Amino acid sequence: MKKLSFGIDIGGINTAFGLVDQDGEIFAEGTIKTADFPRYDDYAPYIETLVGAMKKLLETLKFKYELVGVGIGAPNASFHSGCIEKPANLWKYQPNNVGLNEEDRIFNIVEDLRAHFPEAKYIAVTNDANAATIGEMIFGNAQGMRDFIMITLGTGLGSGFVANGEMIYGHDGFAGEFGHICVERGGRECGCGRKGCLETYVSATGIKRTAFELMSSTNTPSELRGVSFSEFDALLISKAAQKGDALALEIFRYTGEVLGRAFADITTITSPEAIILFGGLAKAGELIFEPTKRYMEENMMFPFRNKVKLLPSGIQDKNTAVIGASALVWQMYNA
């Protein structure tokens, strides 16, 4: 009987889910709109809608299967507690929720799904970046590695940290937040309320900020100067750089410098076999890999020099988030 796991990727706009087997193949998939359920009071109907869609998906299967588990990747999720805790963009308080405390905005999604899928032995949640990390370990370029770092360059910078063959969640379940290492004291304002965090420089948002900083501080001509901040997209920089646009190339060099320096520090702490880059910005290939590698080695402490591999994700173009979330289940199943 085919063993399957649900992988669920909860984003601010959409929730994607799929039925994945032990080889990382997706047999069926679906989505619901997370954005249709924005308020605190919407959480219960959201779960109801999600569960309904999942059950319908199971009904489409034309073969016998065993549902081994449900793995969930979500922002602000704690593997230890099984909860999504105070998410910035999900199920927020509205003016009529007077008297409610932000401390109570904790959603026990593992318990809530268990009630609907009692047959699934393994139900677990982790943050989306950790899910992608486990996906890389089970199905991607980190297969067989016991110590590696996964960096997801999306709107922000997500990350996951594996040591001794295990995900490092830390005491609170939130370890591995490399995006919020301070790389520039008093630097760019970060959504986390502090300044100078790595993700304000290295992410789709960060590289866009770098573009506008360099347009203001230099006179380098560039086709990018014709685009407004609101219309600007990180992809434009890759396209311009590929055509040899000097400003765009400098933007990538600078981004690689900041990231490479951070990787040198991260290596002194974690001594990984590899650092794996994933996400939109990583698709820029050598434009981002070359300067990152160069500055990483230049700033690397001697015992680690020329030892740490910098690799692209091995599951880059598939539905990684869903596969990664399912891998959370397969990891527990195989353990």
Add this chain to the structure above:
Amino acid sequence: MKKLSFGIDIGGINTAFGLVDQDGEIFAEGTIKTADFPRYDDYAPYIETLVGAMKKLLETLKFKYELVGVGIGAPNASFHSGCIEKPANLWKYQPNNVGLNEEDRIFNIVEDLRAHFPEAKYIAVTNDANAATIGEMIFGNAQGMRDFIMITLGTGLGSGFVANGEMIYGHDGFAGEFGHICVERGGRECGCGRKGCLETYVSATGIKRTAFELMSSTNTPSELRGVSFSEFDALLISKAAQKGDALALEIFRYTGEVLGRAFADITTITSPEAIILFGGLAKAGELIFEPTKRYMEENMMFPFRNKVKLLPSGIQDKNTAVIGASALVWQMYNA
């Protein structure tokens, strides 16, 4: 029959060793002078002398015992390879060692001791800071903790990193080098060949450098101004601060600021239950703990705020290094 383990602490000046039981009690101890064996060619006679002294120590025991293992703490030691690799201050090449390559300066101390103690089941080496960390986990304030960081403030800044209940050695066996995180780009010259490393600010050497920097940049009167750089000792700063010397207090505030900021970053990566401070500078108590805690919380990312304990070592005044080295054996024995 009493089960005993050797704990060996190899320093640049002395090598201390002791026979330790499972409760962390030392039954017999001895030392030899490492500094008598400074050259590459001295390594073999060093091992011979050390083994001789260890065997003699065993002979002094008046009861029946079982030698379970030998645990060694040493600079630049790799747990994985069992070797001390290119140590900065041990067994160096002399002018007559022409043609030898620095890459060959690797000392397989585990293998070399195993030849002399075939009865000892567990023989292992790790760097001195990791040994202290395991000592804290087995016998000190980290008992029962699965995720913590240990910081040893000595001449340099040593550190150890435990996650999921295990020492994190990383791919090369050198993980957890928190002393070499860059805290100030282009900052103070570090012995590692780079600039701005944490240990150039926070360590006995670092705090002395801060003292001289502040004596040059401020006019604050201080009794410390009467002491030359060569005669200066970190302990003088504690003594002056305890008497209310304004400059000495500012030195501690600044040191705590640098350390607290670094702890905020380290927490986003490792999410520890506690950070434990050990070593000479940690003995300054509130002088160092108060500013460190304050700046750590001030720079802490929101989900971690007011959650991470800052604690003194629980085996501060005992022969921690020897006990820690022996704990390496007890950890393997208990596993």
